[in-house]
Amino acid sequence: EVVLTQAPATLSVSPGERATLSCRASQSVSSNLAWYQQKSGQAPRLLIYDASTRATGIPARFSGSGSGTEFTLTISRLQSEDFAVYYCQQYNNWPPITFGQGTRLEI
Amino acid sequence: QVQLVESGGGVVQPGGSLRLSCVASGFTFSDYGIHWVRQAPGKGLEWVAFVRSDGDNKFYGNSVKGRFSISRDNSKNTLYLQMSSLRPEDTAVYYCATDYRLHLDYWGQGTLVTVSS
Numbered sequence: 337e338v339v340l341t342q343a344p345a346t347l348s349v350s351p352g353e354r355a356t357l358s359c360r361a362s363q364s365v366s367s368n369l370a371w372y373q374q375k376s377g378q379a380p381r382l383l384i385y386d387a388s389t390r391a392t393g394i395p396a397r398f399s400g401s402g403s404g405t406e407f408t409l410t411i412s413r414l415q416s417e418d419f420a421v422y423y424c425q426q427y428n429n430w431p432p433i434t435f436g437q438g439t440r441l442e443i
Numbered sequence: 444q445v446q447l448v449e450s451g452g453g454v455v456q457p458g459g460s461l462r463l464s465c466v467a468s469g470f471t472f473s474d475y476g477i478h479w480v481r482q483a484p485g486k487g488l489e490w491v492a493f494v495r496s497d498g499d500n501k502f503y504g505n506s507v508k509g510r511f512s513i514s515r516d517n518s519k520n521t522l523y524l525q526m527s528s529l530r531p532e533d534t535a536v537y538y539c540a541t542d543y544r545l546h547l548d549y550w551g552q553g554t555l556v557t558v559s560s
Contacts, residue, residue: 435489
């Protein structure tokens with residue numbers, strides 16, 4: 337089973353700043369990695385798939401990069417609605433599909 | 444627009460059974476694989492199961508294998524999760540989500556399952 341480790345667990349930033357979230361895989365997952373955003377009390381929302389492709393309707397301030405075992409989600413110019421929990425998910429070696437433990441982005 | 448509505452959650456005793464449903468609309472249900480994902484209170488996301496569009500190929504997470512069964516009725520645009528031998532650690536919000544090349548692009552709002560005596 338591929339273990340995804342996200343860092344940091346909590347990231348404190350200010351609106352207008354840039355946030356950089358990390359996801360590390362225990363073995364190579366090629367580019368088969370997605371990122372999700374989850375706001376309190378809501379279902380997750382797909383942001384990025386194939387490591388760097390934005391999902392439909394996702395603003396350009398969200399970008400993903402990386403391959404193999406190291407991945408990054410970058411949110412430039414943070415807006416108030418971006419404060420949420422972010423999860424990475426791999427779909428290269430499955431089953432099972434696995435998620436990271438999440439990074440909480442807070443003000 | 445794509446809509447997924449889960450139902451069937453509730454309180455069940457340890458060792459009991461429950462069947463969840465997920466009704467889909469706004470897309471051609473029979474063309475898409477569908478996943479179940481769960482989230483324990485205050486915890487992260489855990490993939491539970493996946494069924495391909497034709498319903499013949501099914502896959503399960505290690506923690507539910509042998510206890511849960513995923514199925515679908517394409518004539519009713521409905522996905523099911525039959526859960527048996529339930530344990531307290533199965534307590535979670537259960538989401539259904541559409542599959543696009545093994546990432547999950549549309550999600551329902553979830554249904555809460557509580558396993559407690």
